[in-house]
Amino acid sequence: MADHGAGAVMCLSTLENPSPAATALGVFSVVFSTLVGIPQAYKIHKLKSARGVSFLTLGLGNIGGFLYVLNLVILHYNQITLSLSRDFRFWLAAQRSLVFVWVELFNAFSMLAIYPVAAMYVKDEPCTIAVGALGVHWVFGMKDAVFYGFLVQALVVFTAWLPALIVFAFDGRCEPLMVYGNVLGIVVGVIIVCKFLPQLRSSIYAKGSHSLSYMTYGVDAVAGVVAWAQKFFITKERISTWLPPLFLHLLEVVVLSLNFYHDSRRKEEAGDGEDKPLRPKRKTSYLSLLWSL
16 A cells, blocks of 8 residues: 555655566666657657657756656655665665666656757757746747757756755755655646646647657656556655656647647548659668657
8 A cells, every 4th residue: 555644745764675576567667768768869860850849848858857856866865875774785675666766867868868869950940038027038049049948957957956965965864855855746746747738739730740759758658657556556656756747648648649630630631642653662670660650
């Protein structure tokens, strides 16, 4: 049974002992999270275009991803220090309780890798940033806007991590940061709920997937349900670490369904036209085909 009430937001201080099957699933989750961004980066590189990909969604995802890792590190910090209290074998066994710290860390870096690839192929159109209430009206080239956006992401993540690192250095416990960790969980929840809304808008205007990967976000949505079950029933994660992703995966399904609808319509309309001369098909590996979806 998962913890209830106040326990659902408190520090995790004891190590779990999941079954071999749960441990194997955890290892798979770590491997999957490391690879999840590759199909999206590959598709953008293959098409040499970032059309249909929202940089605002990518940027919010990067911020949310690394704040989520911080949220997990804080709430698991007592387990982390406990895992380091004995020999390597004990540390290795203790990682079963820390599996989602690793999952989200590798996931954050995997998704971060998409950003520079997309930035390389973005069309350098004018990008207007306007906030009427503040009298702000800036016009950048898209490439410059993407670069400045990355600097903002780095600044936000650094600012969030700095106080936690200072407290860990001087105190070495989760408890002084417990409230901060759960507040971060709420912030991450808001980011996760909001981050796919720009992608929804981009998909509506793009009328199809274009460079957006079905493989990355489709598999991520399915794996997210499995991860939620692990967090809730096996490793007994705190509510701030498992509730926000449920909203994300719902929005992923909505966006992919919308893209699939437009892609299907476009193929049907293309099929209604005149017959086109057949072209010789290039040989493509199944792995390349999957990653290009």
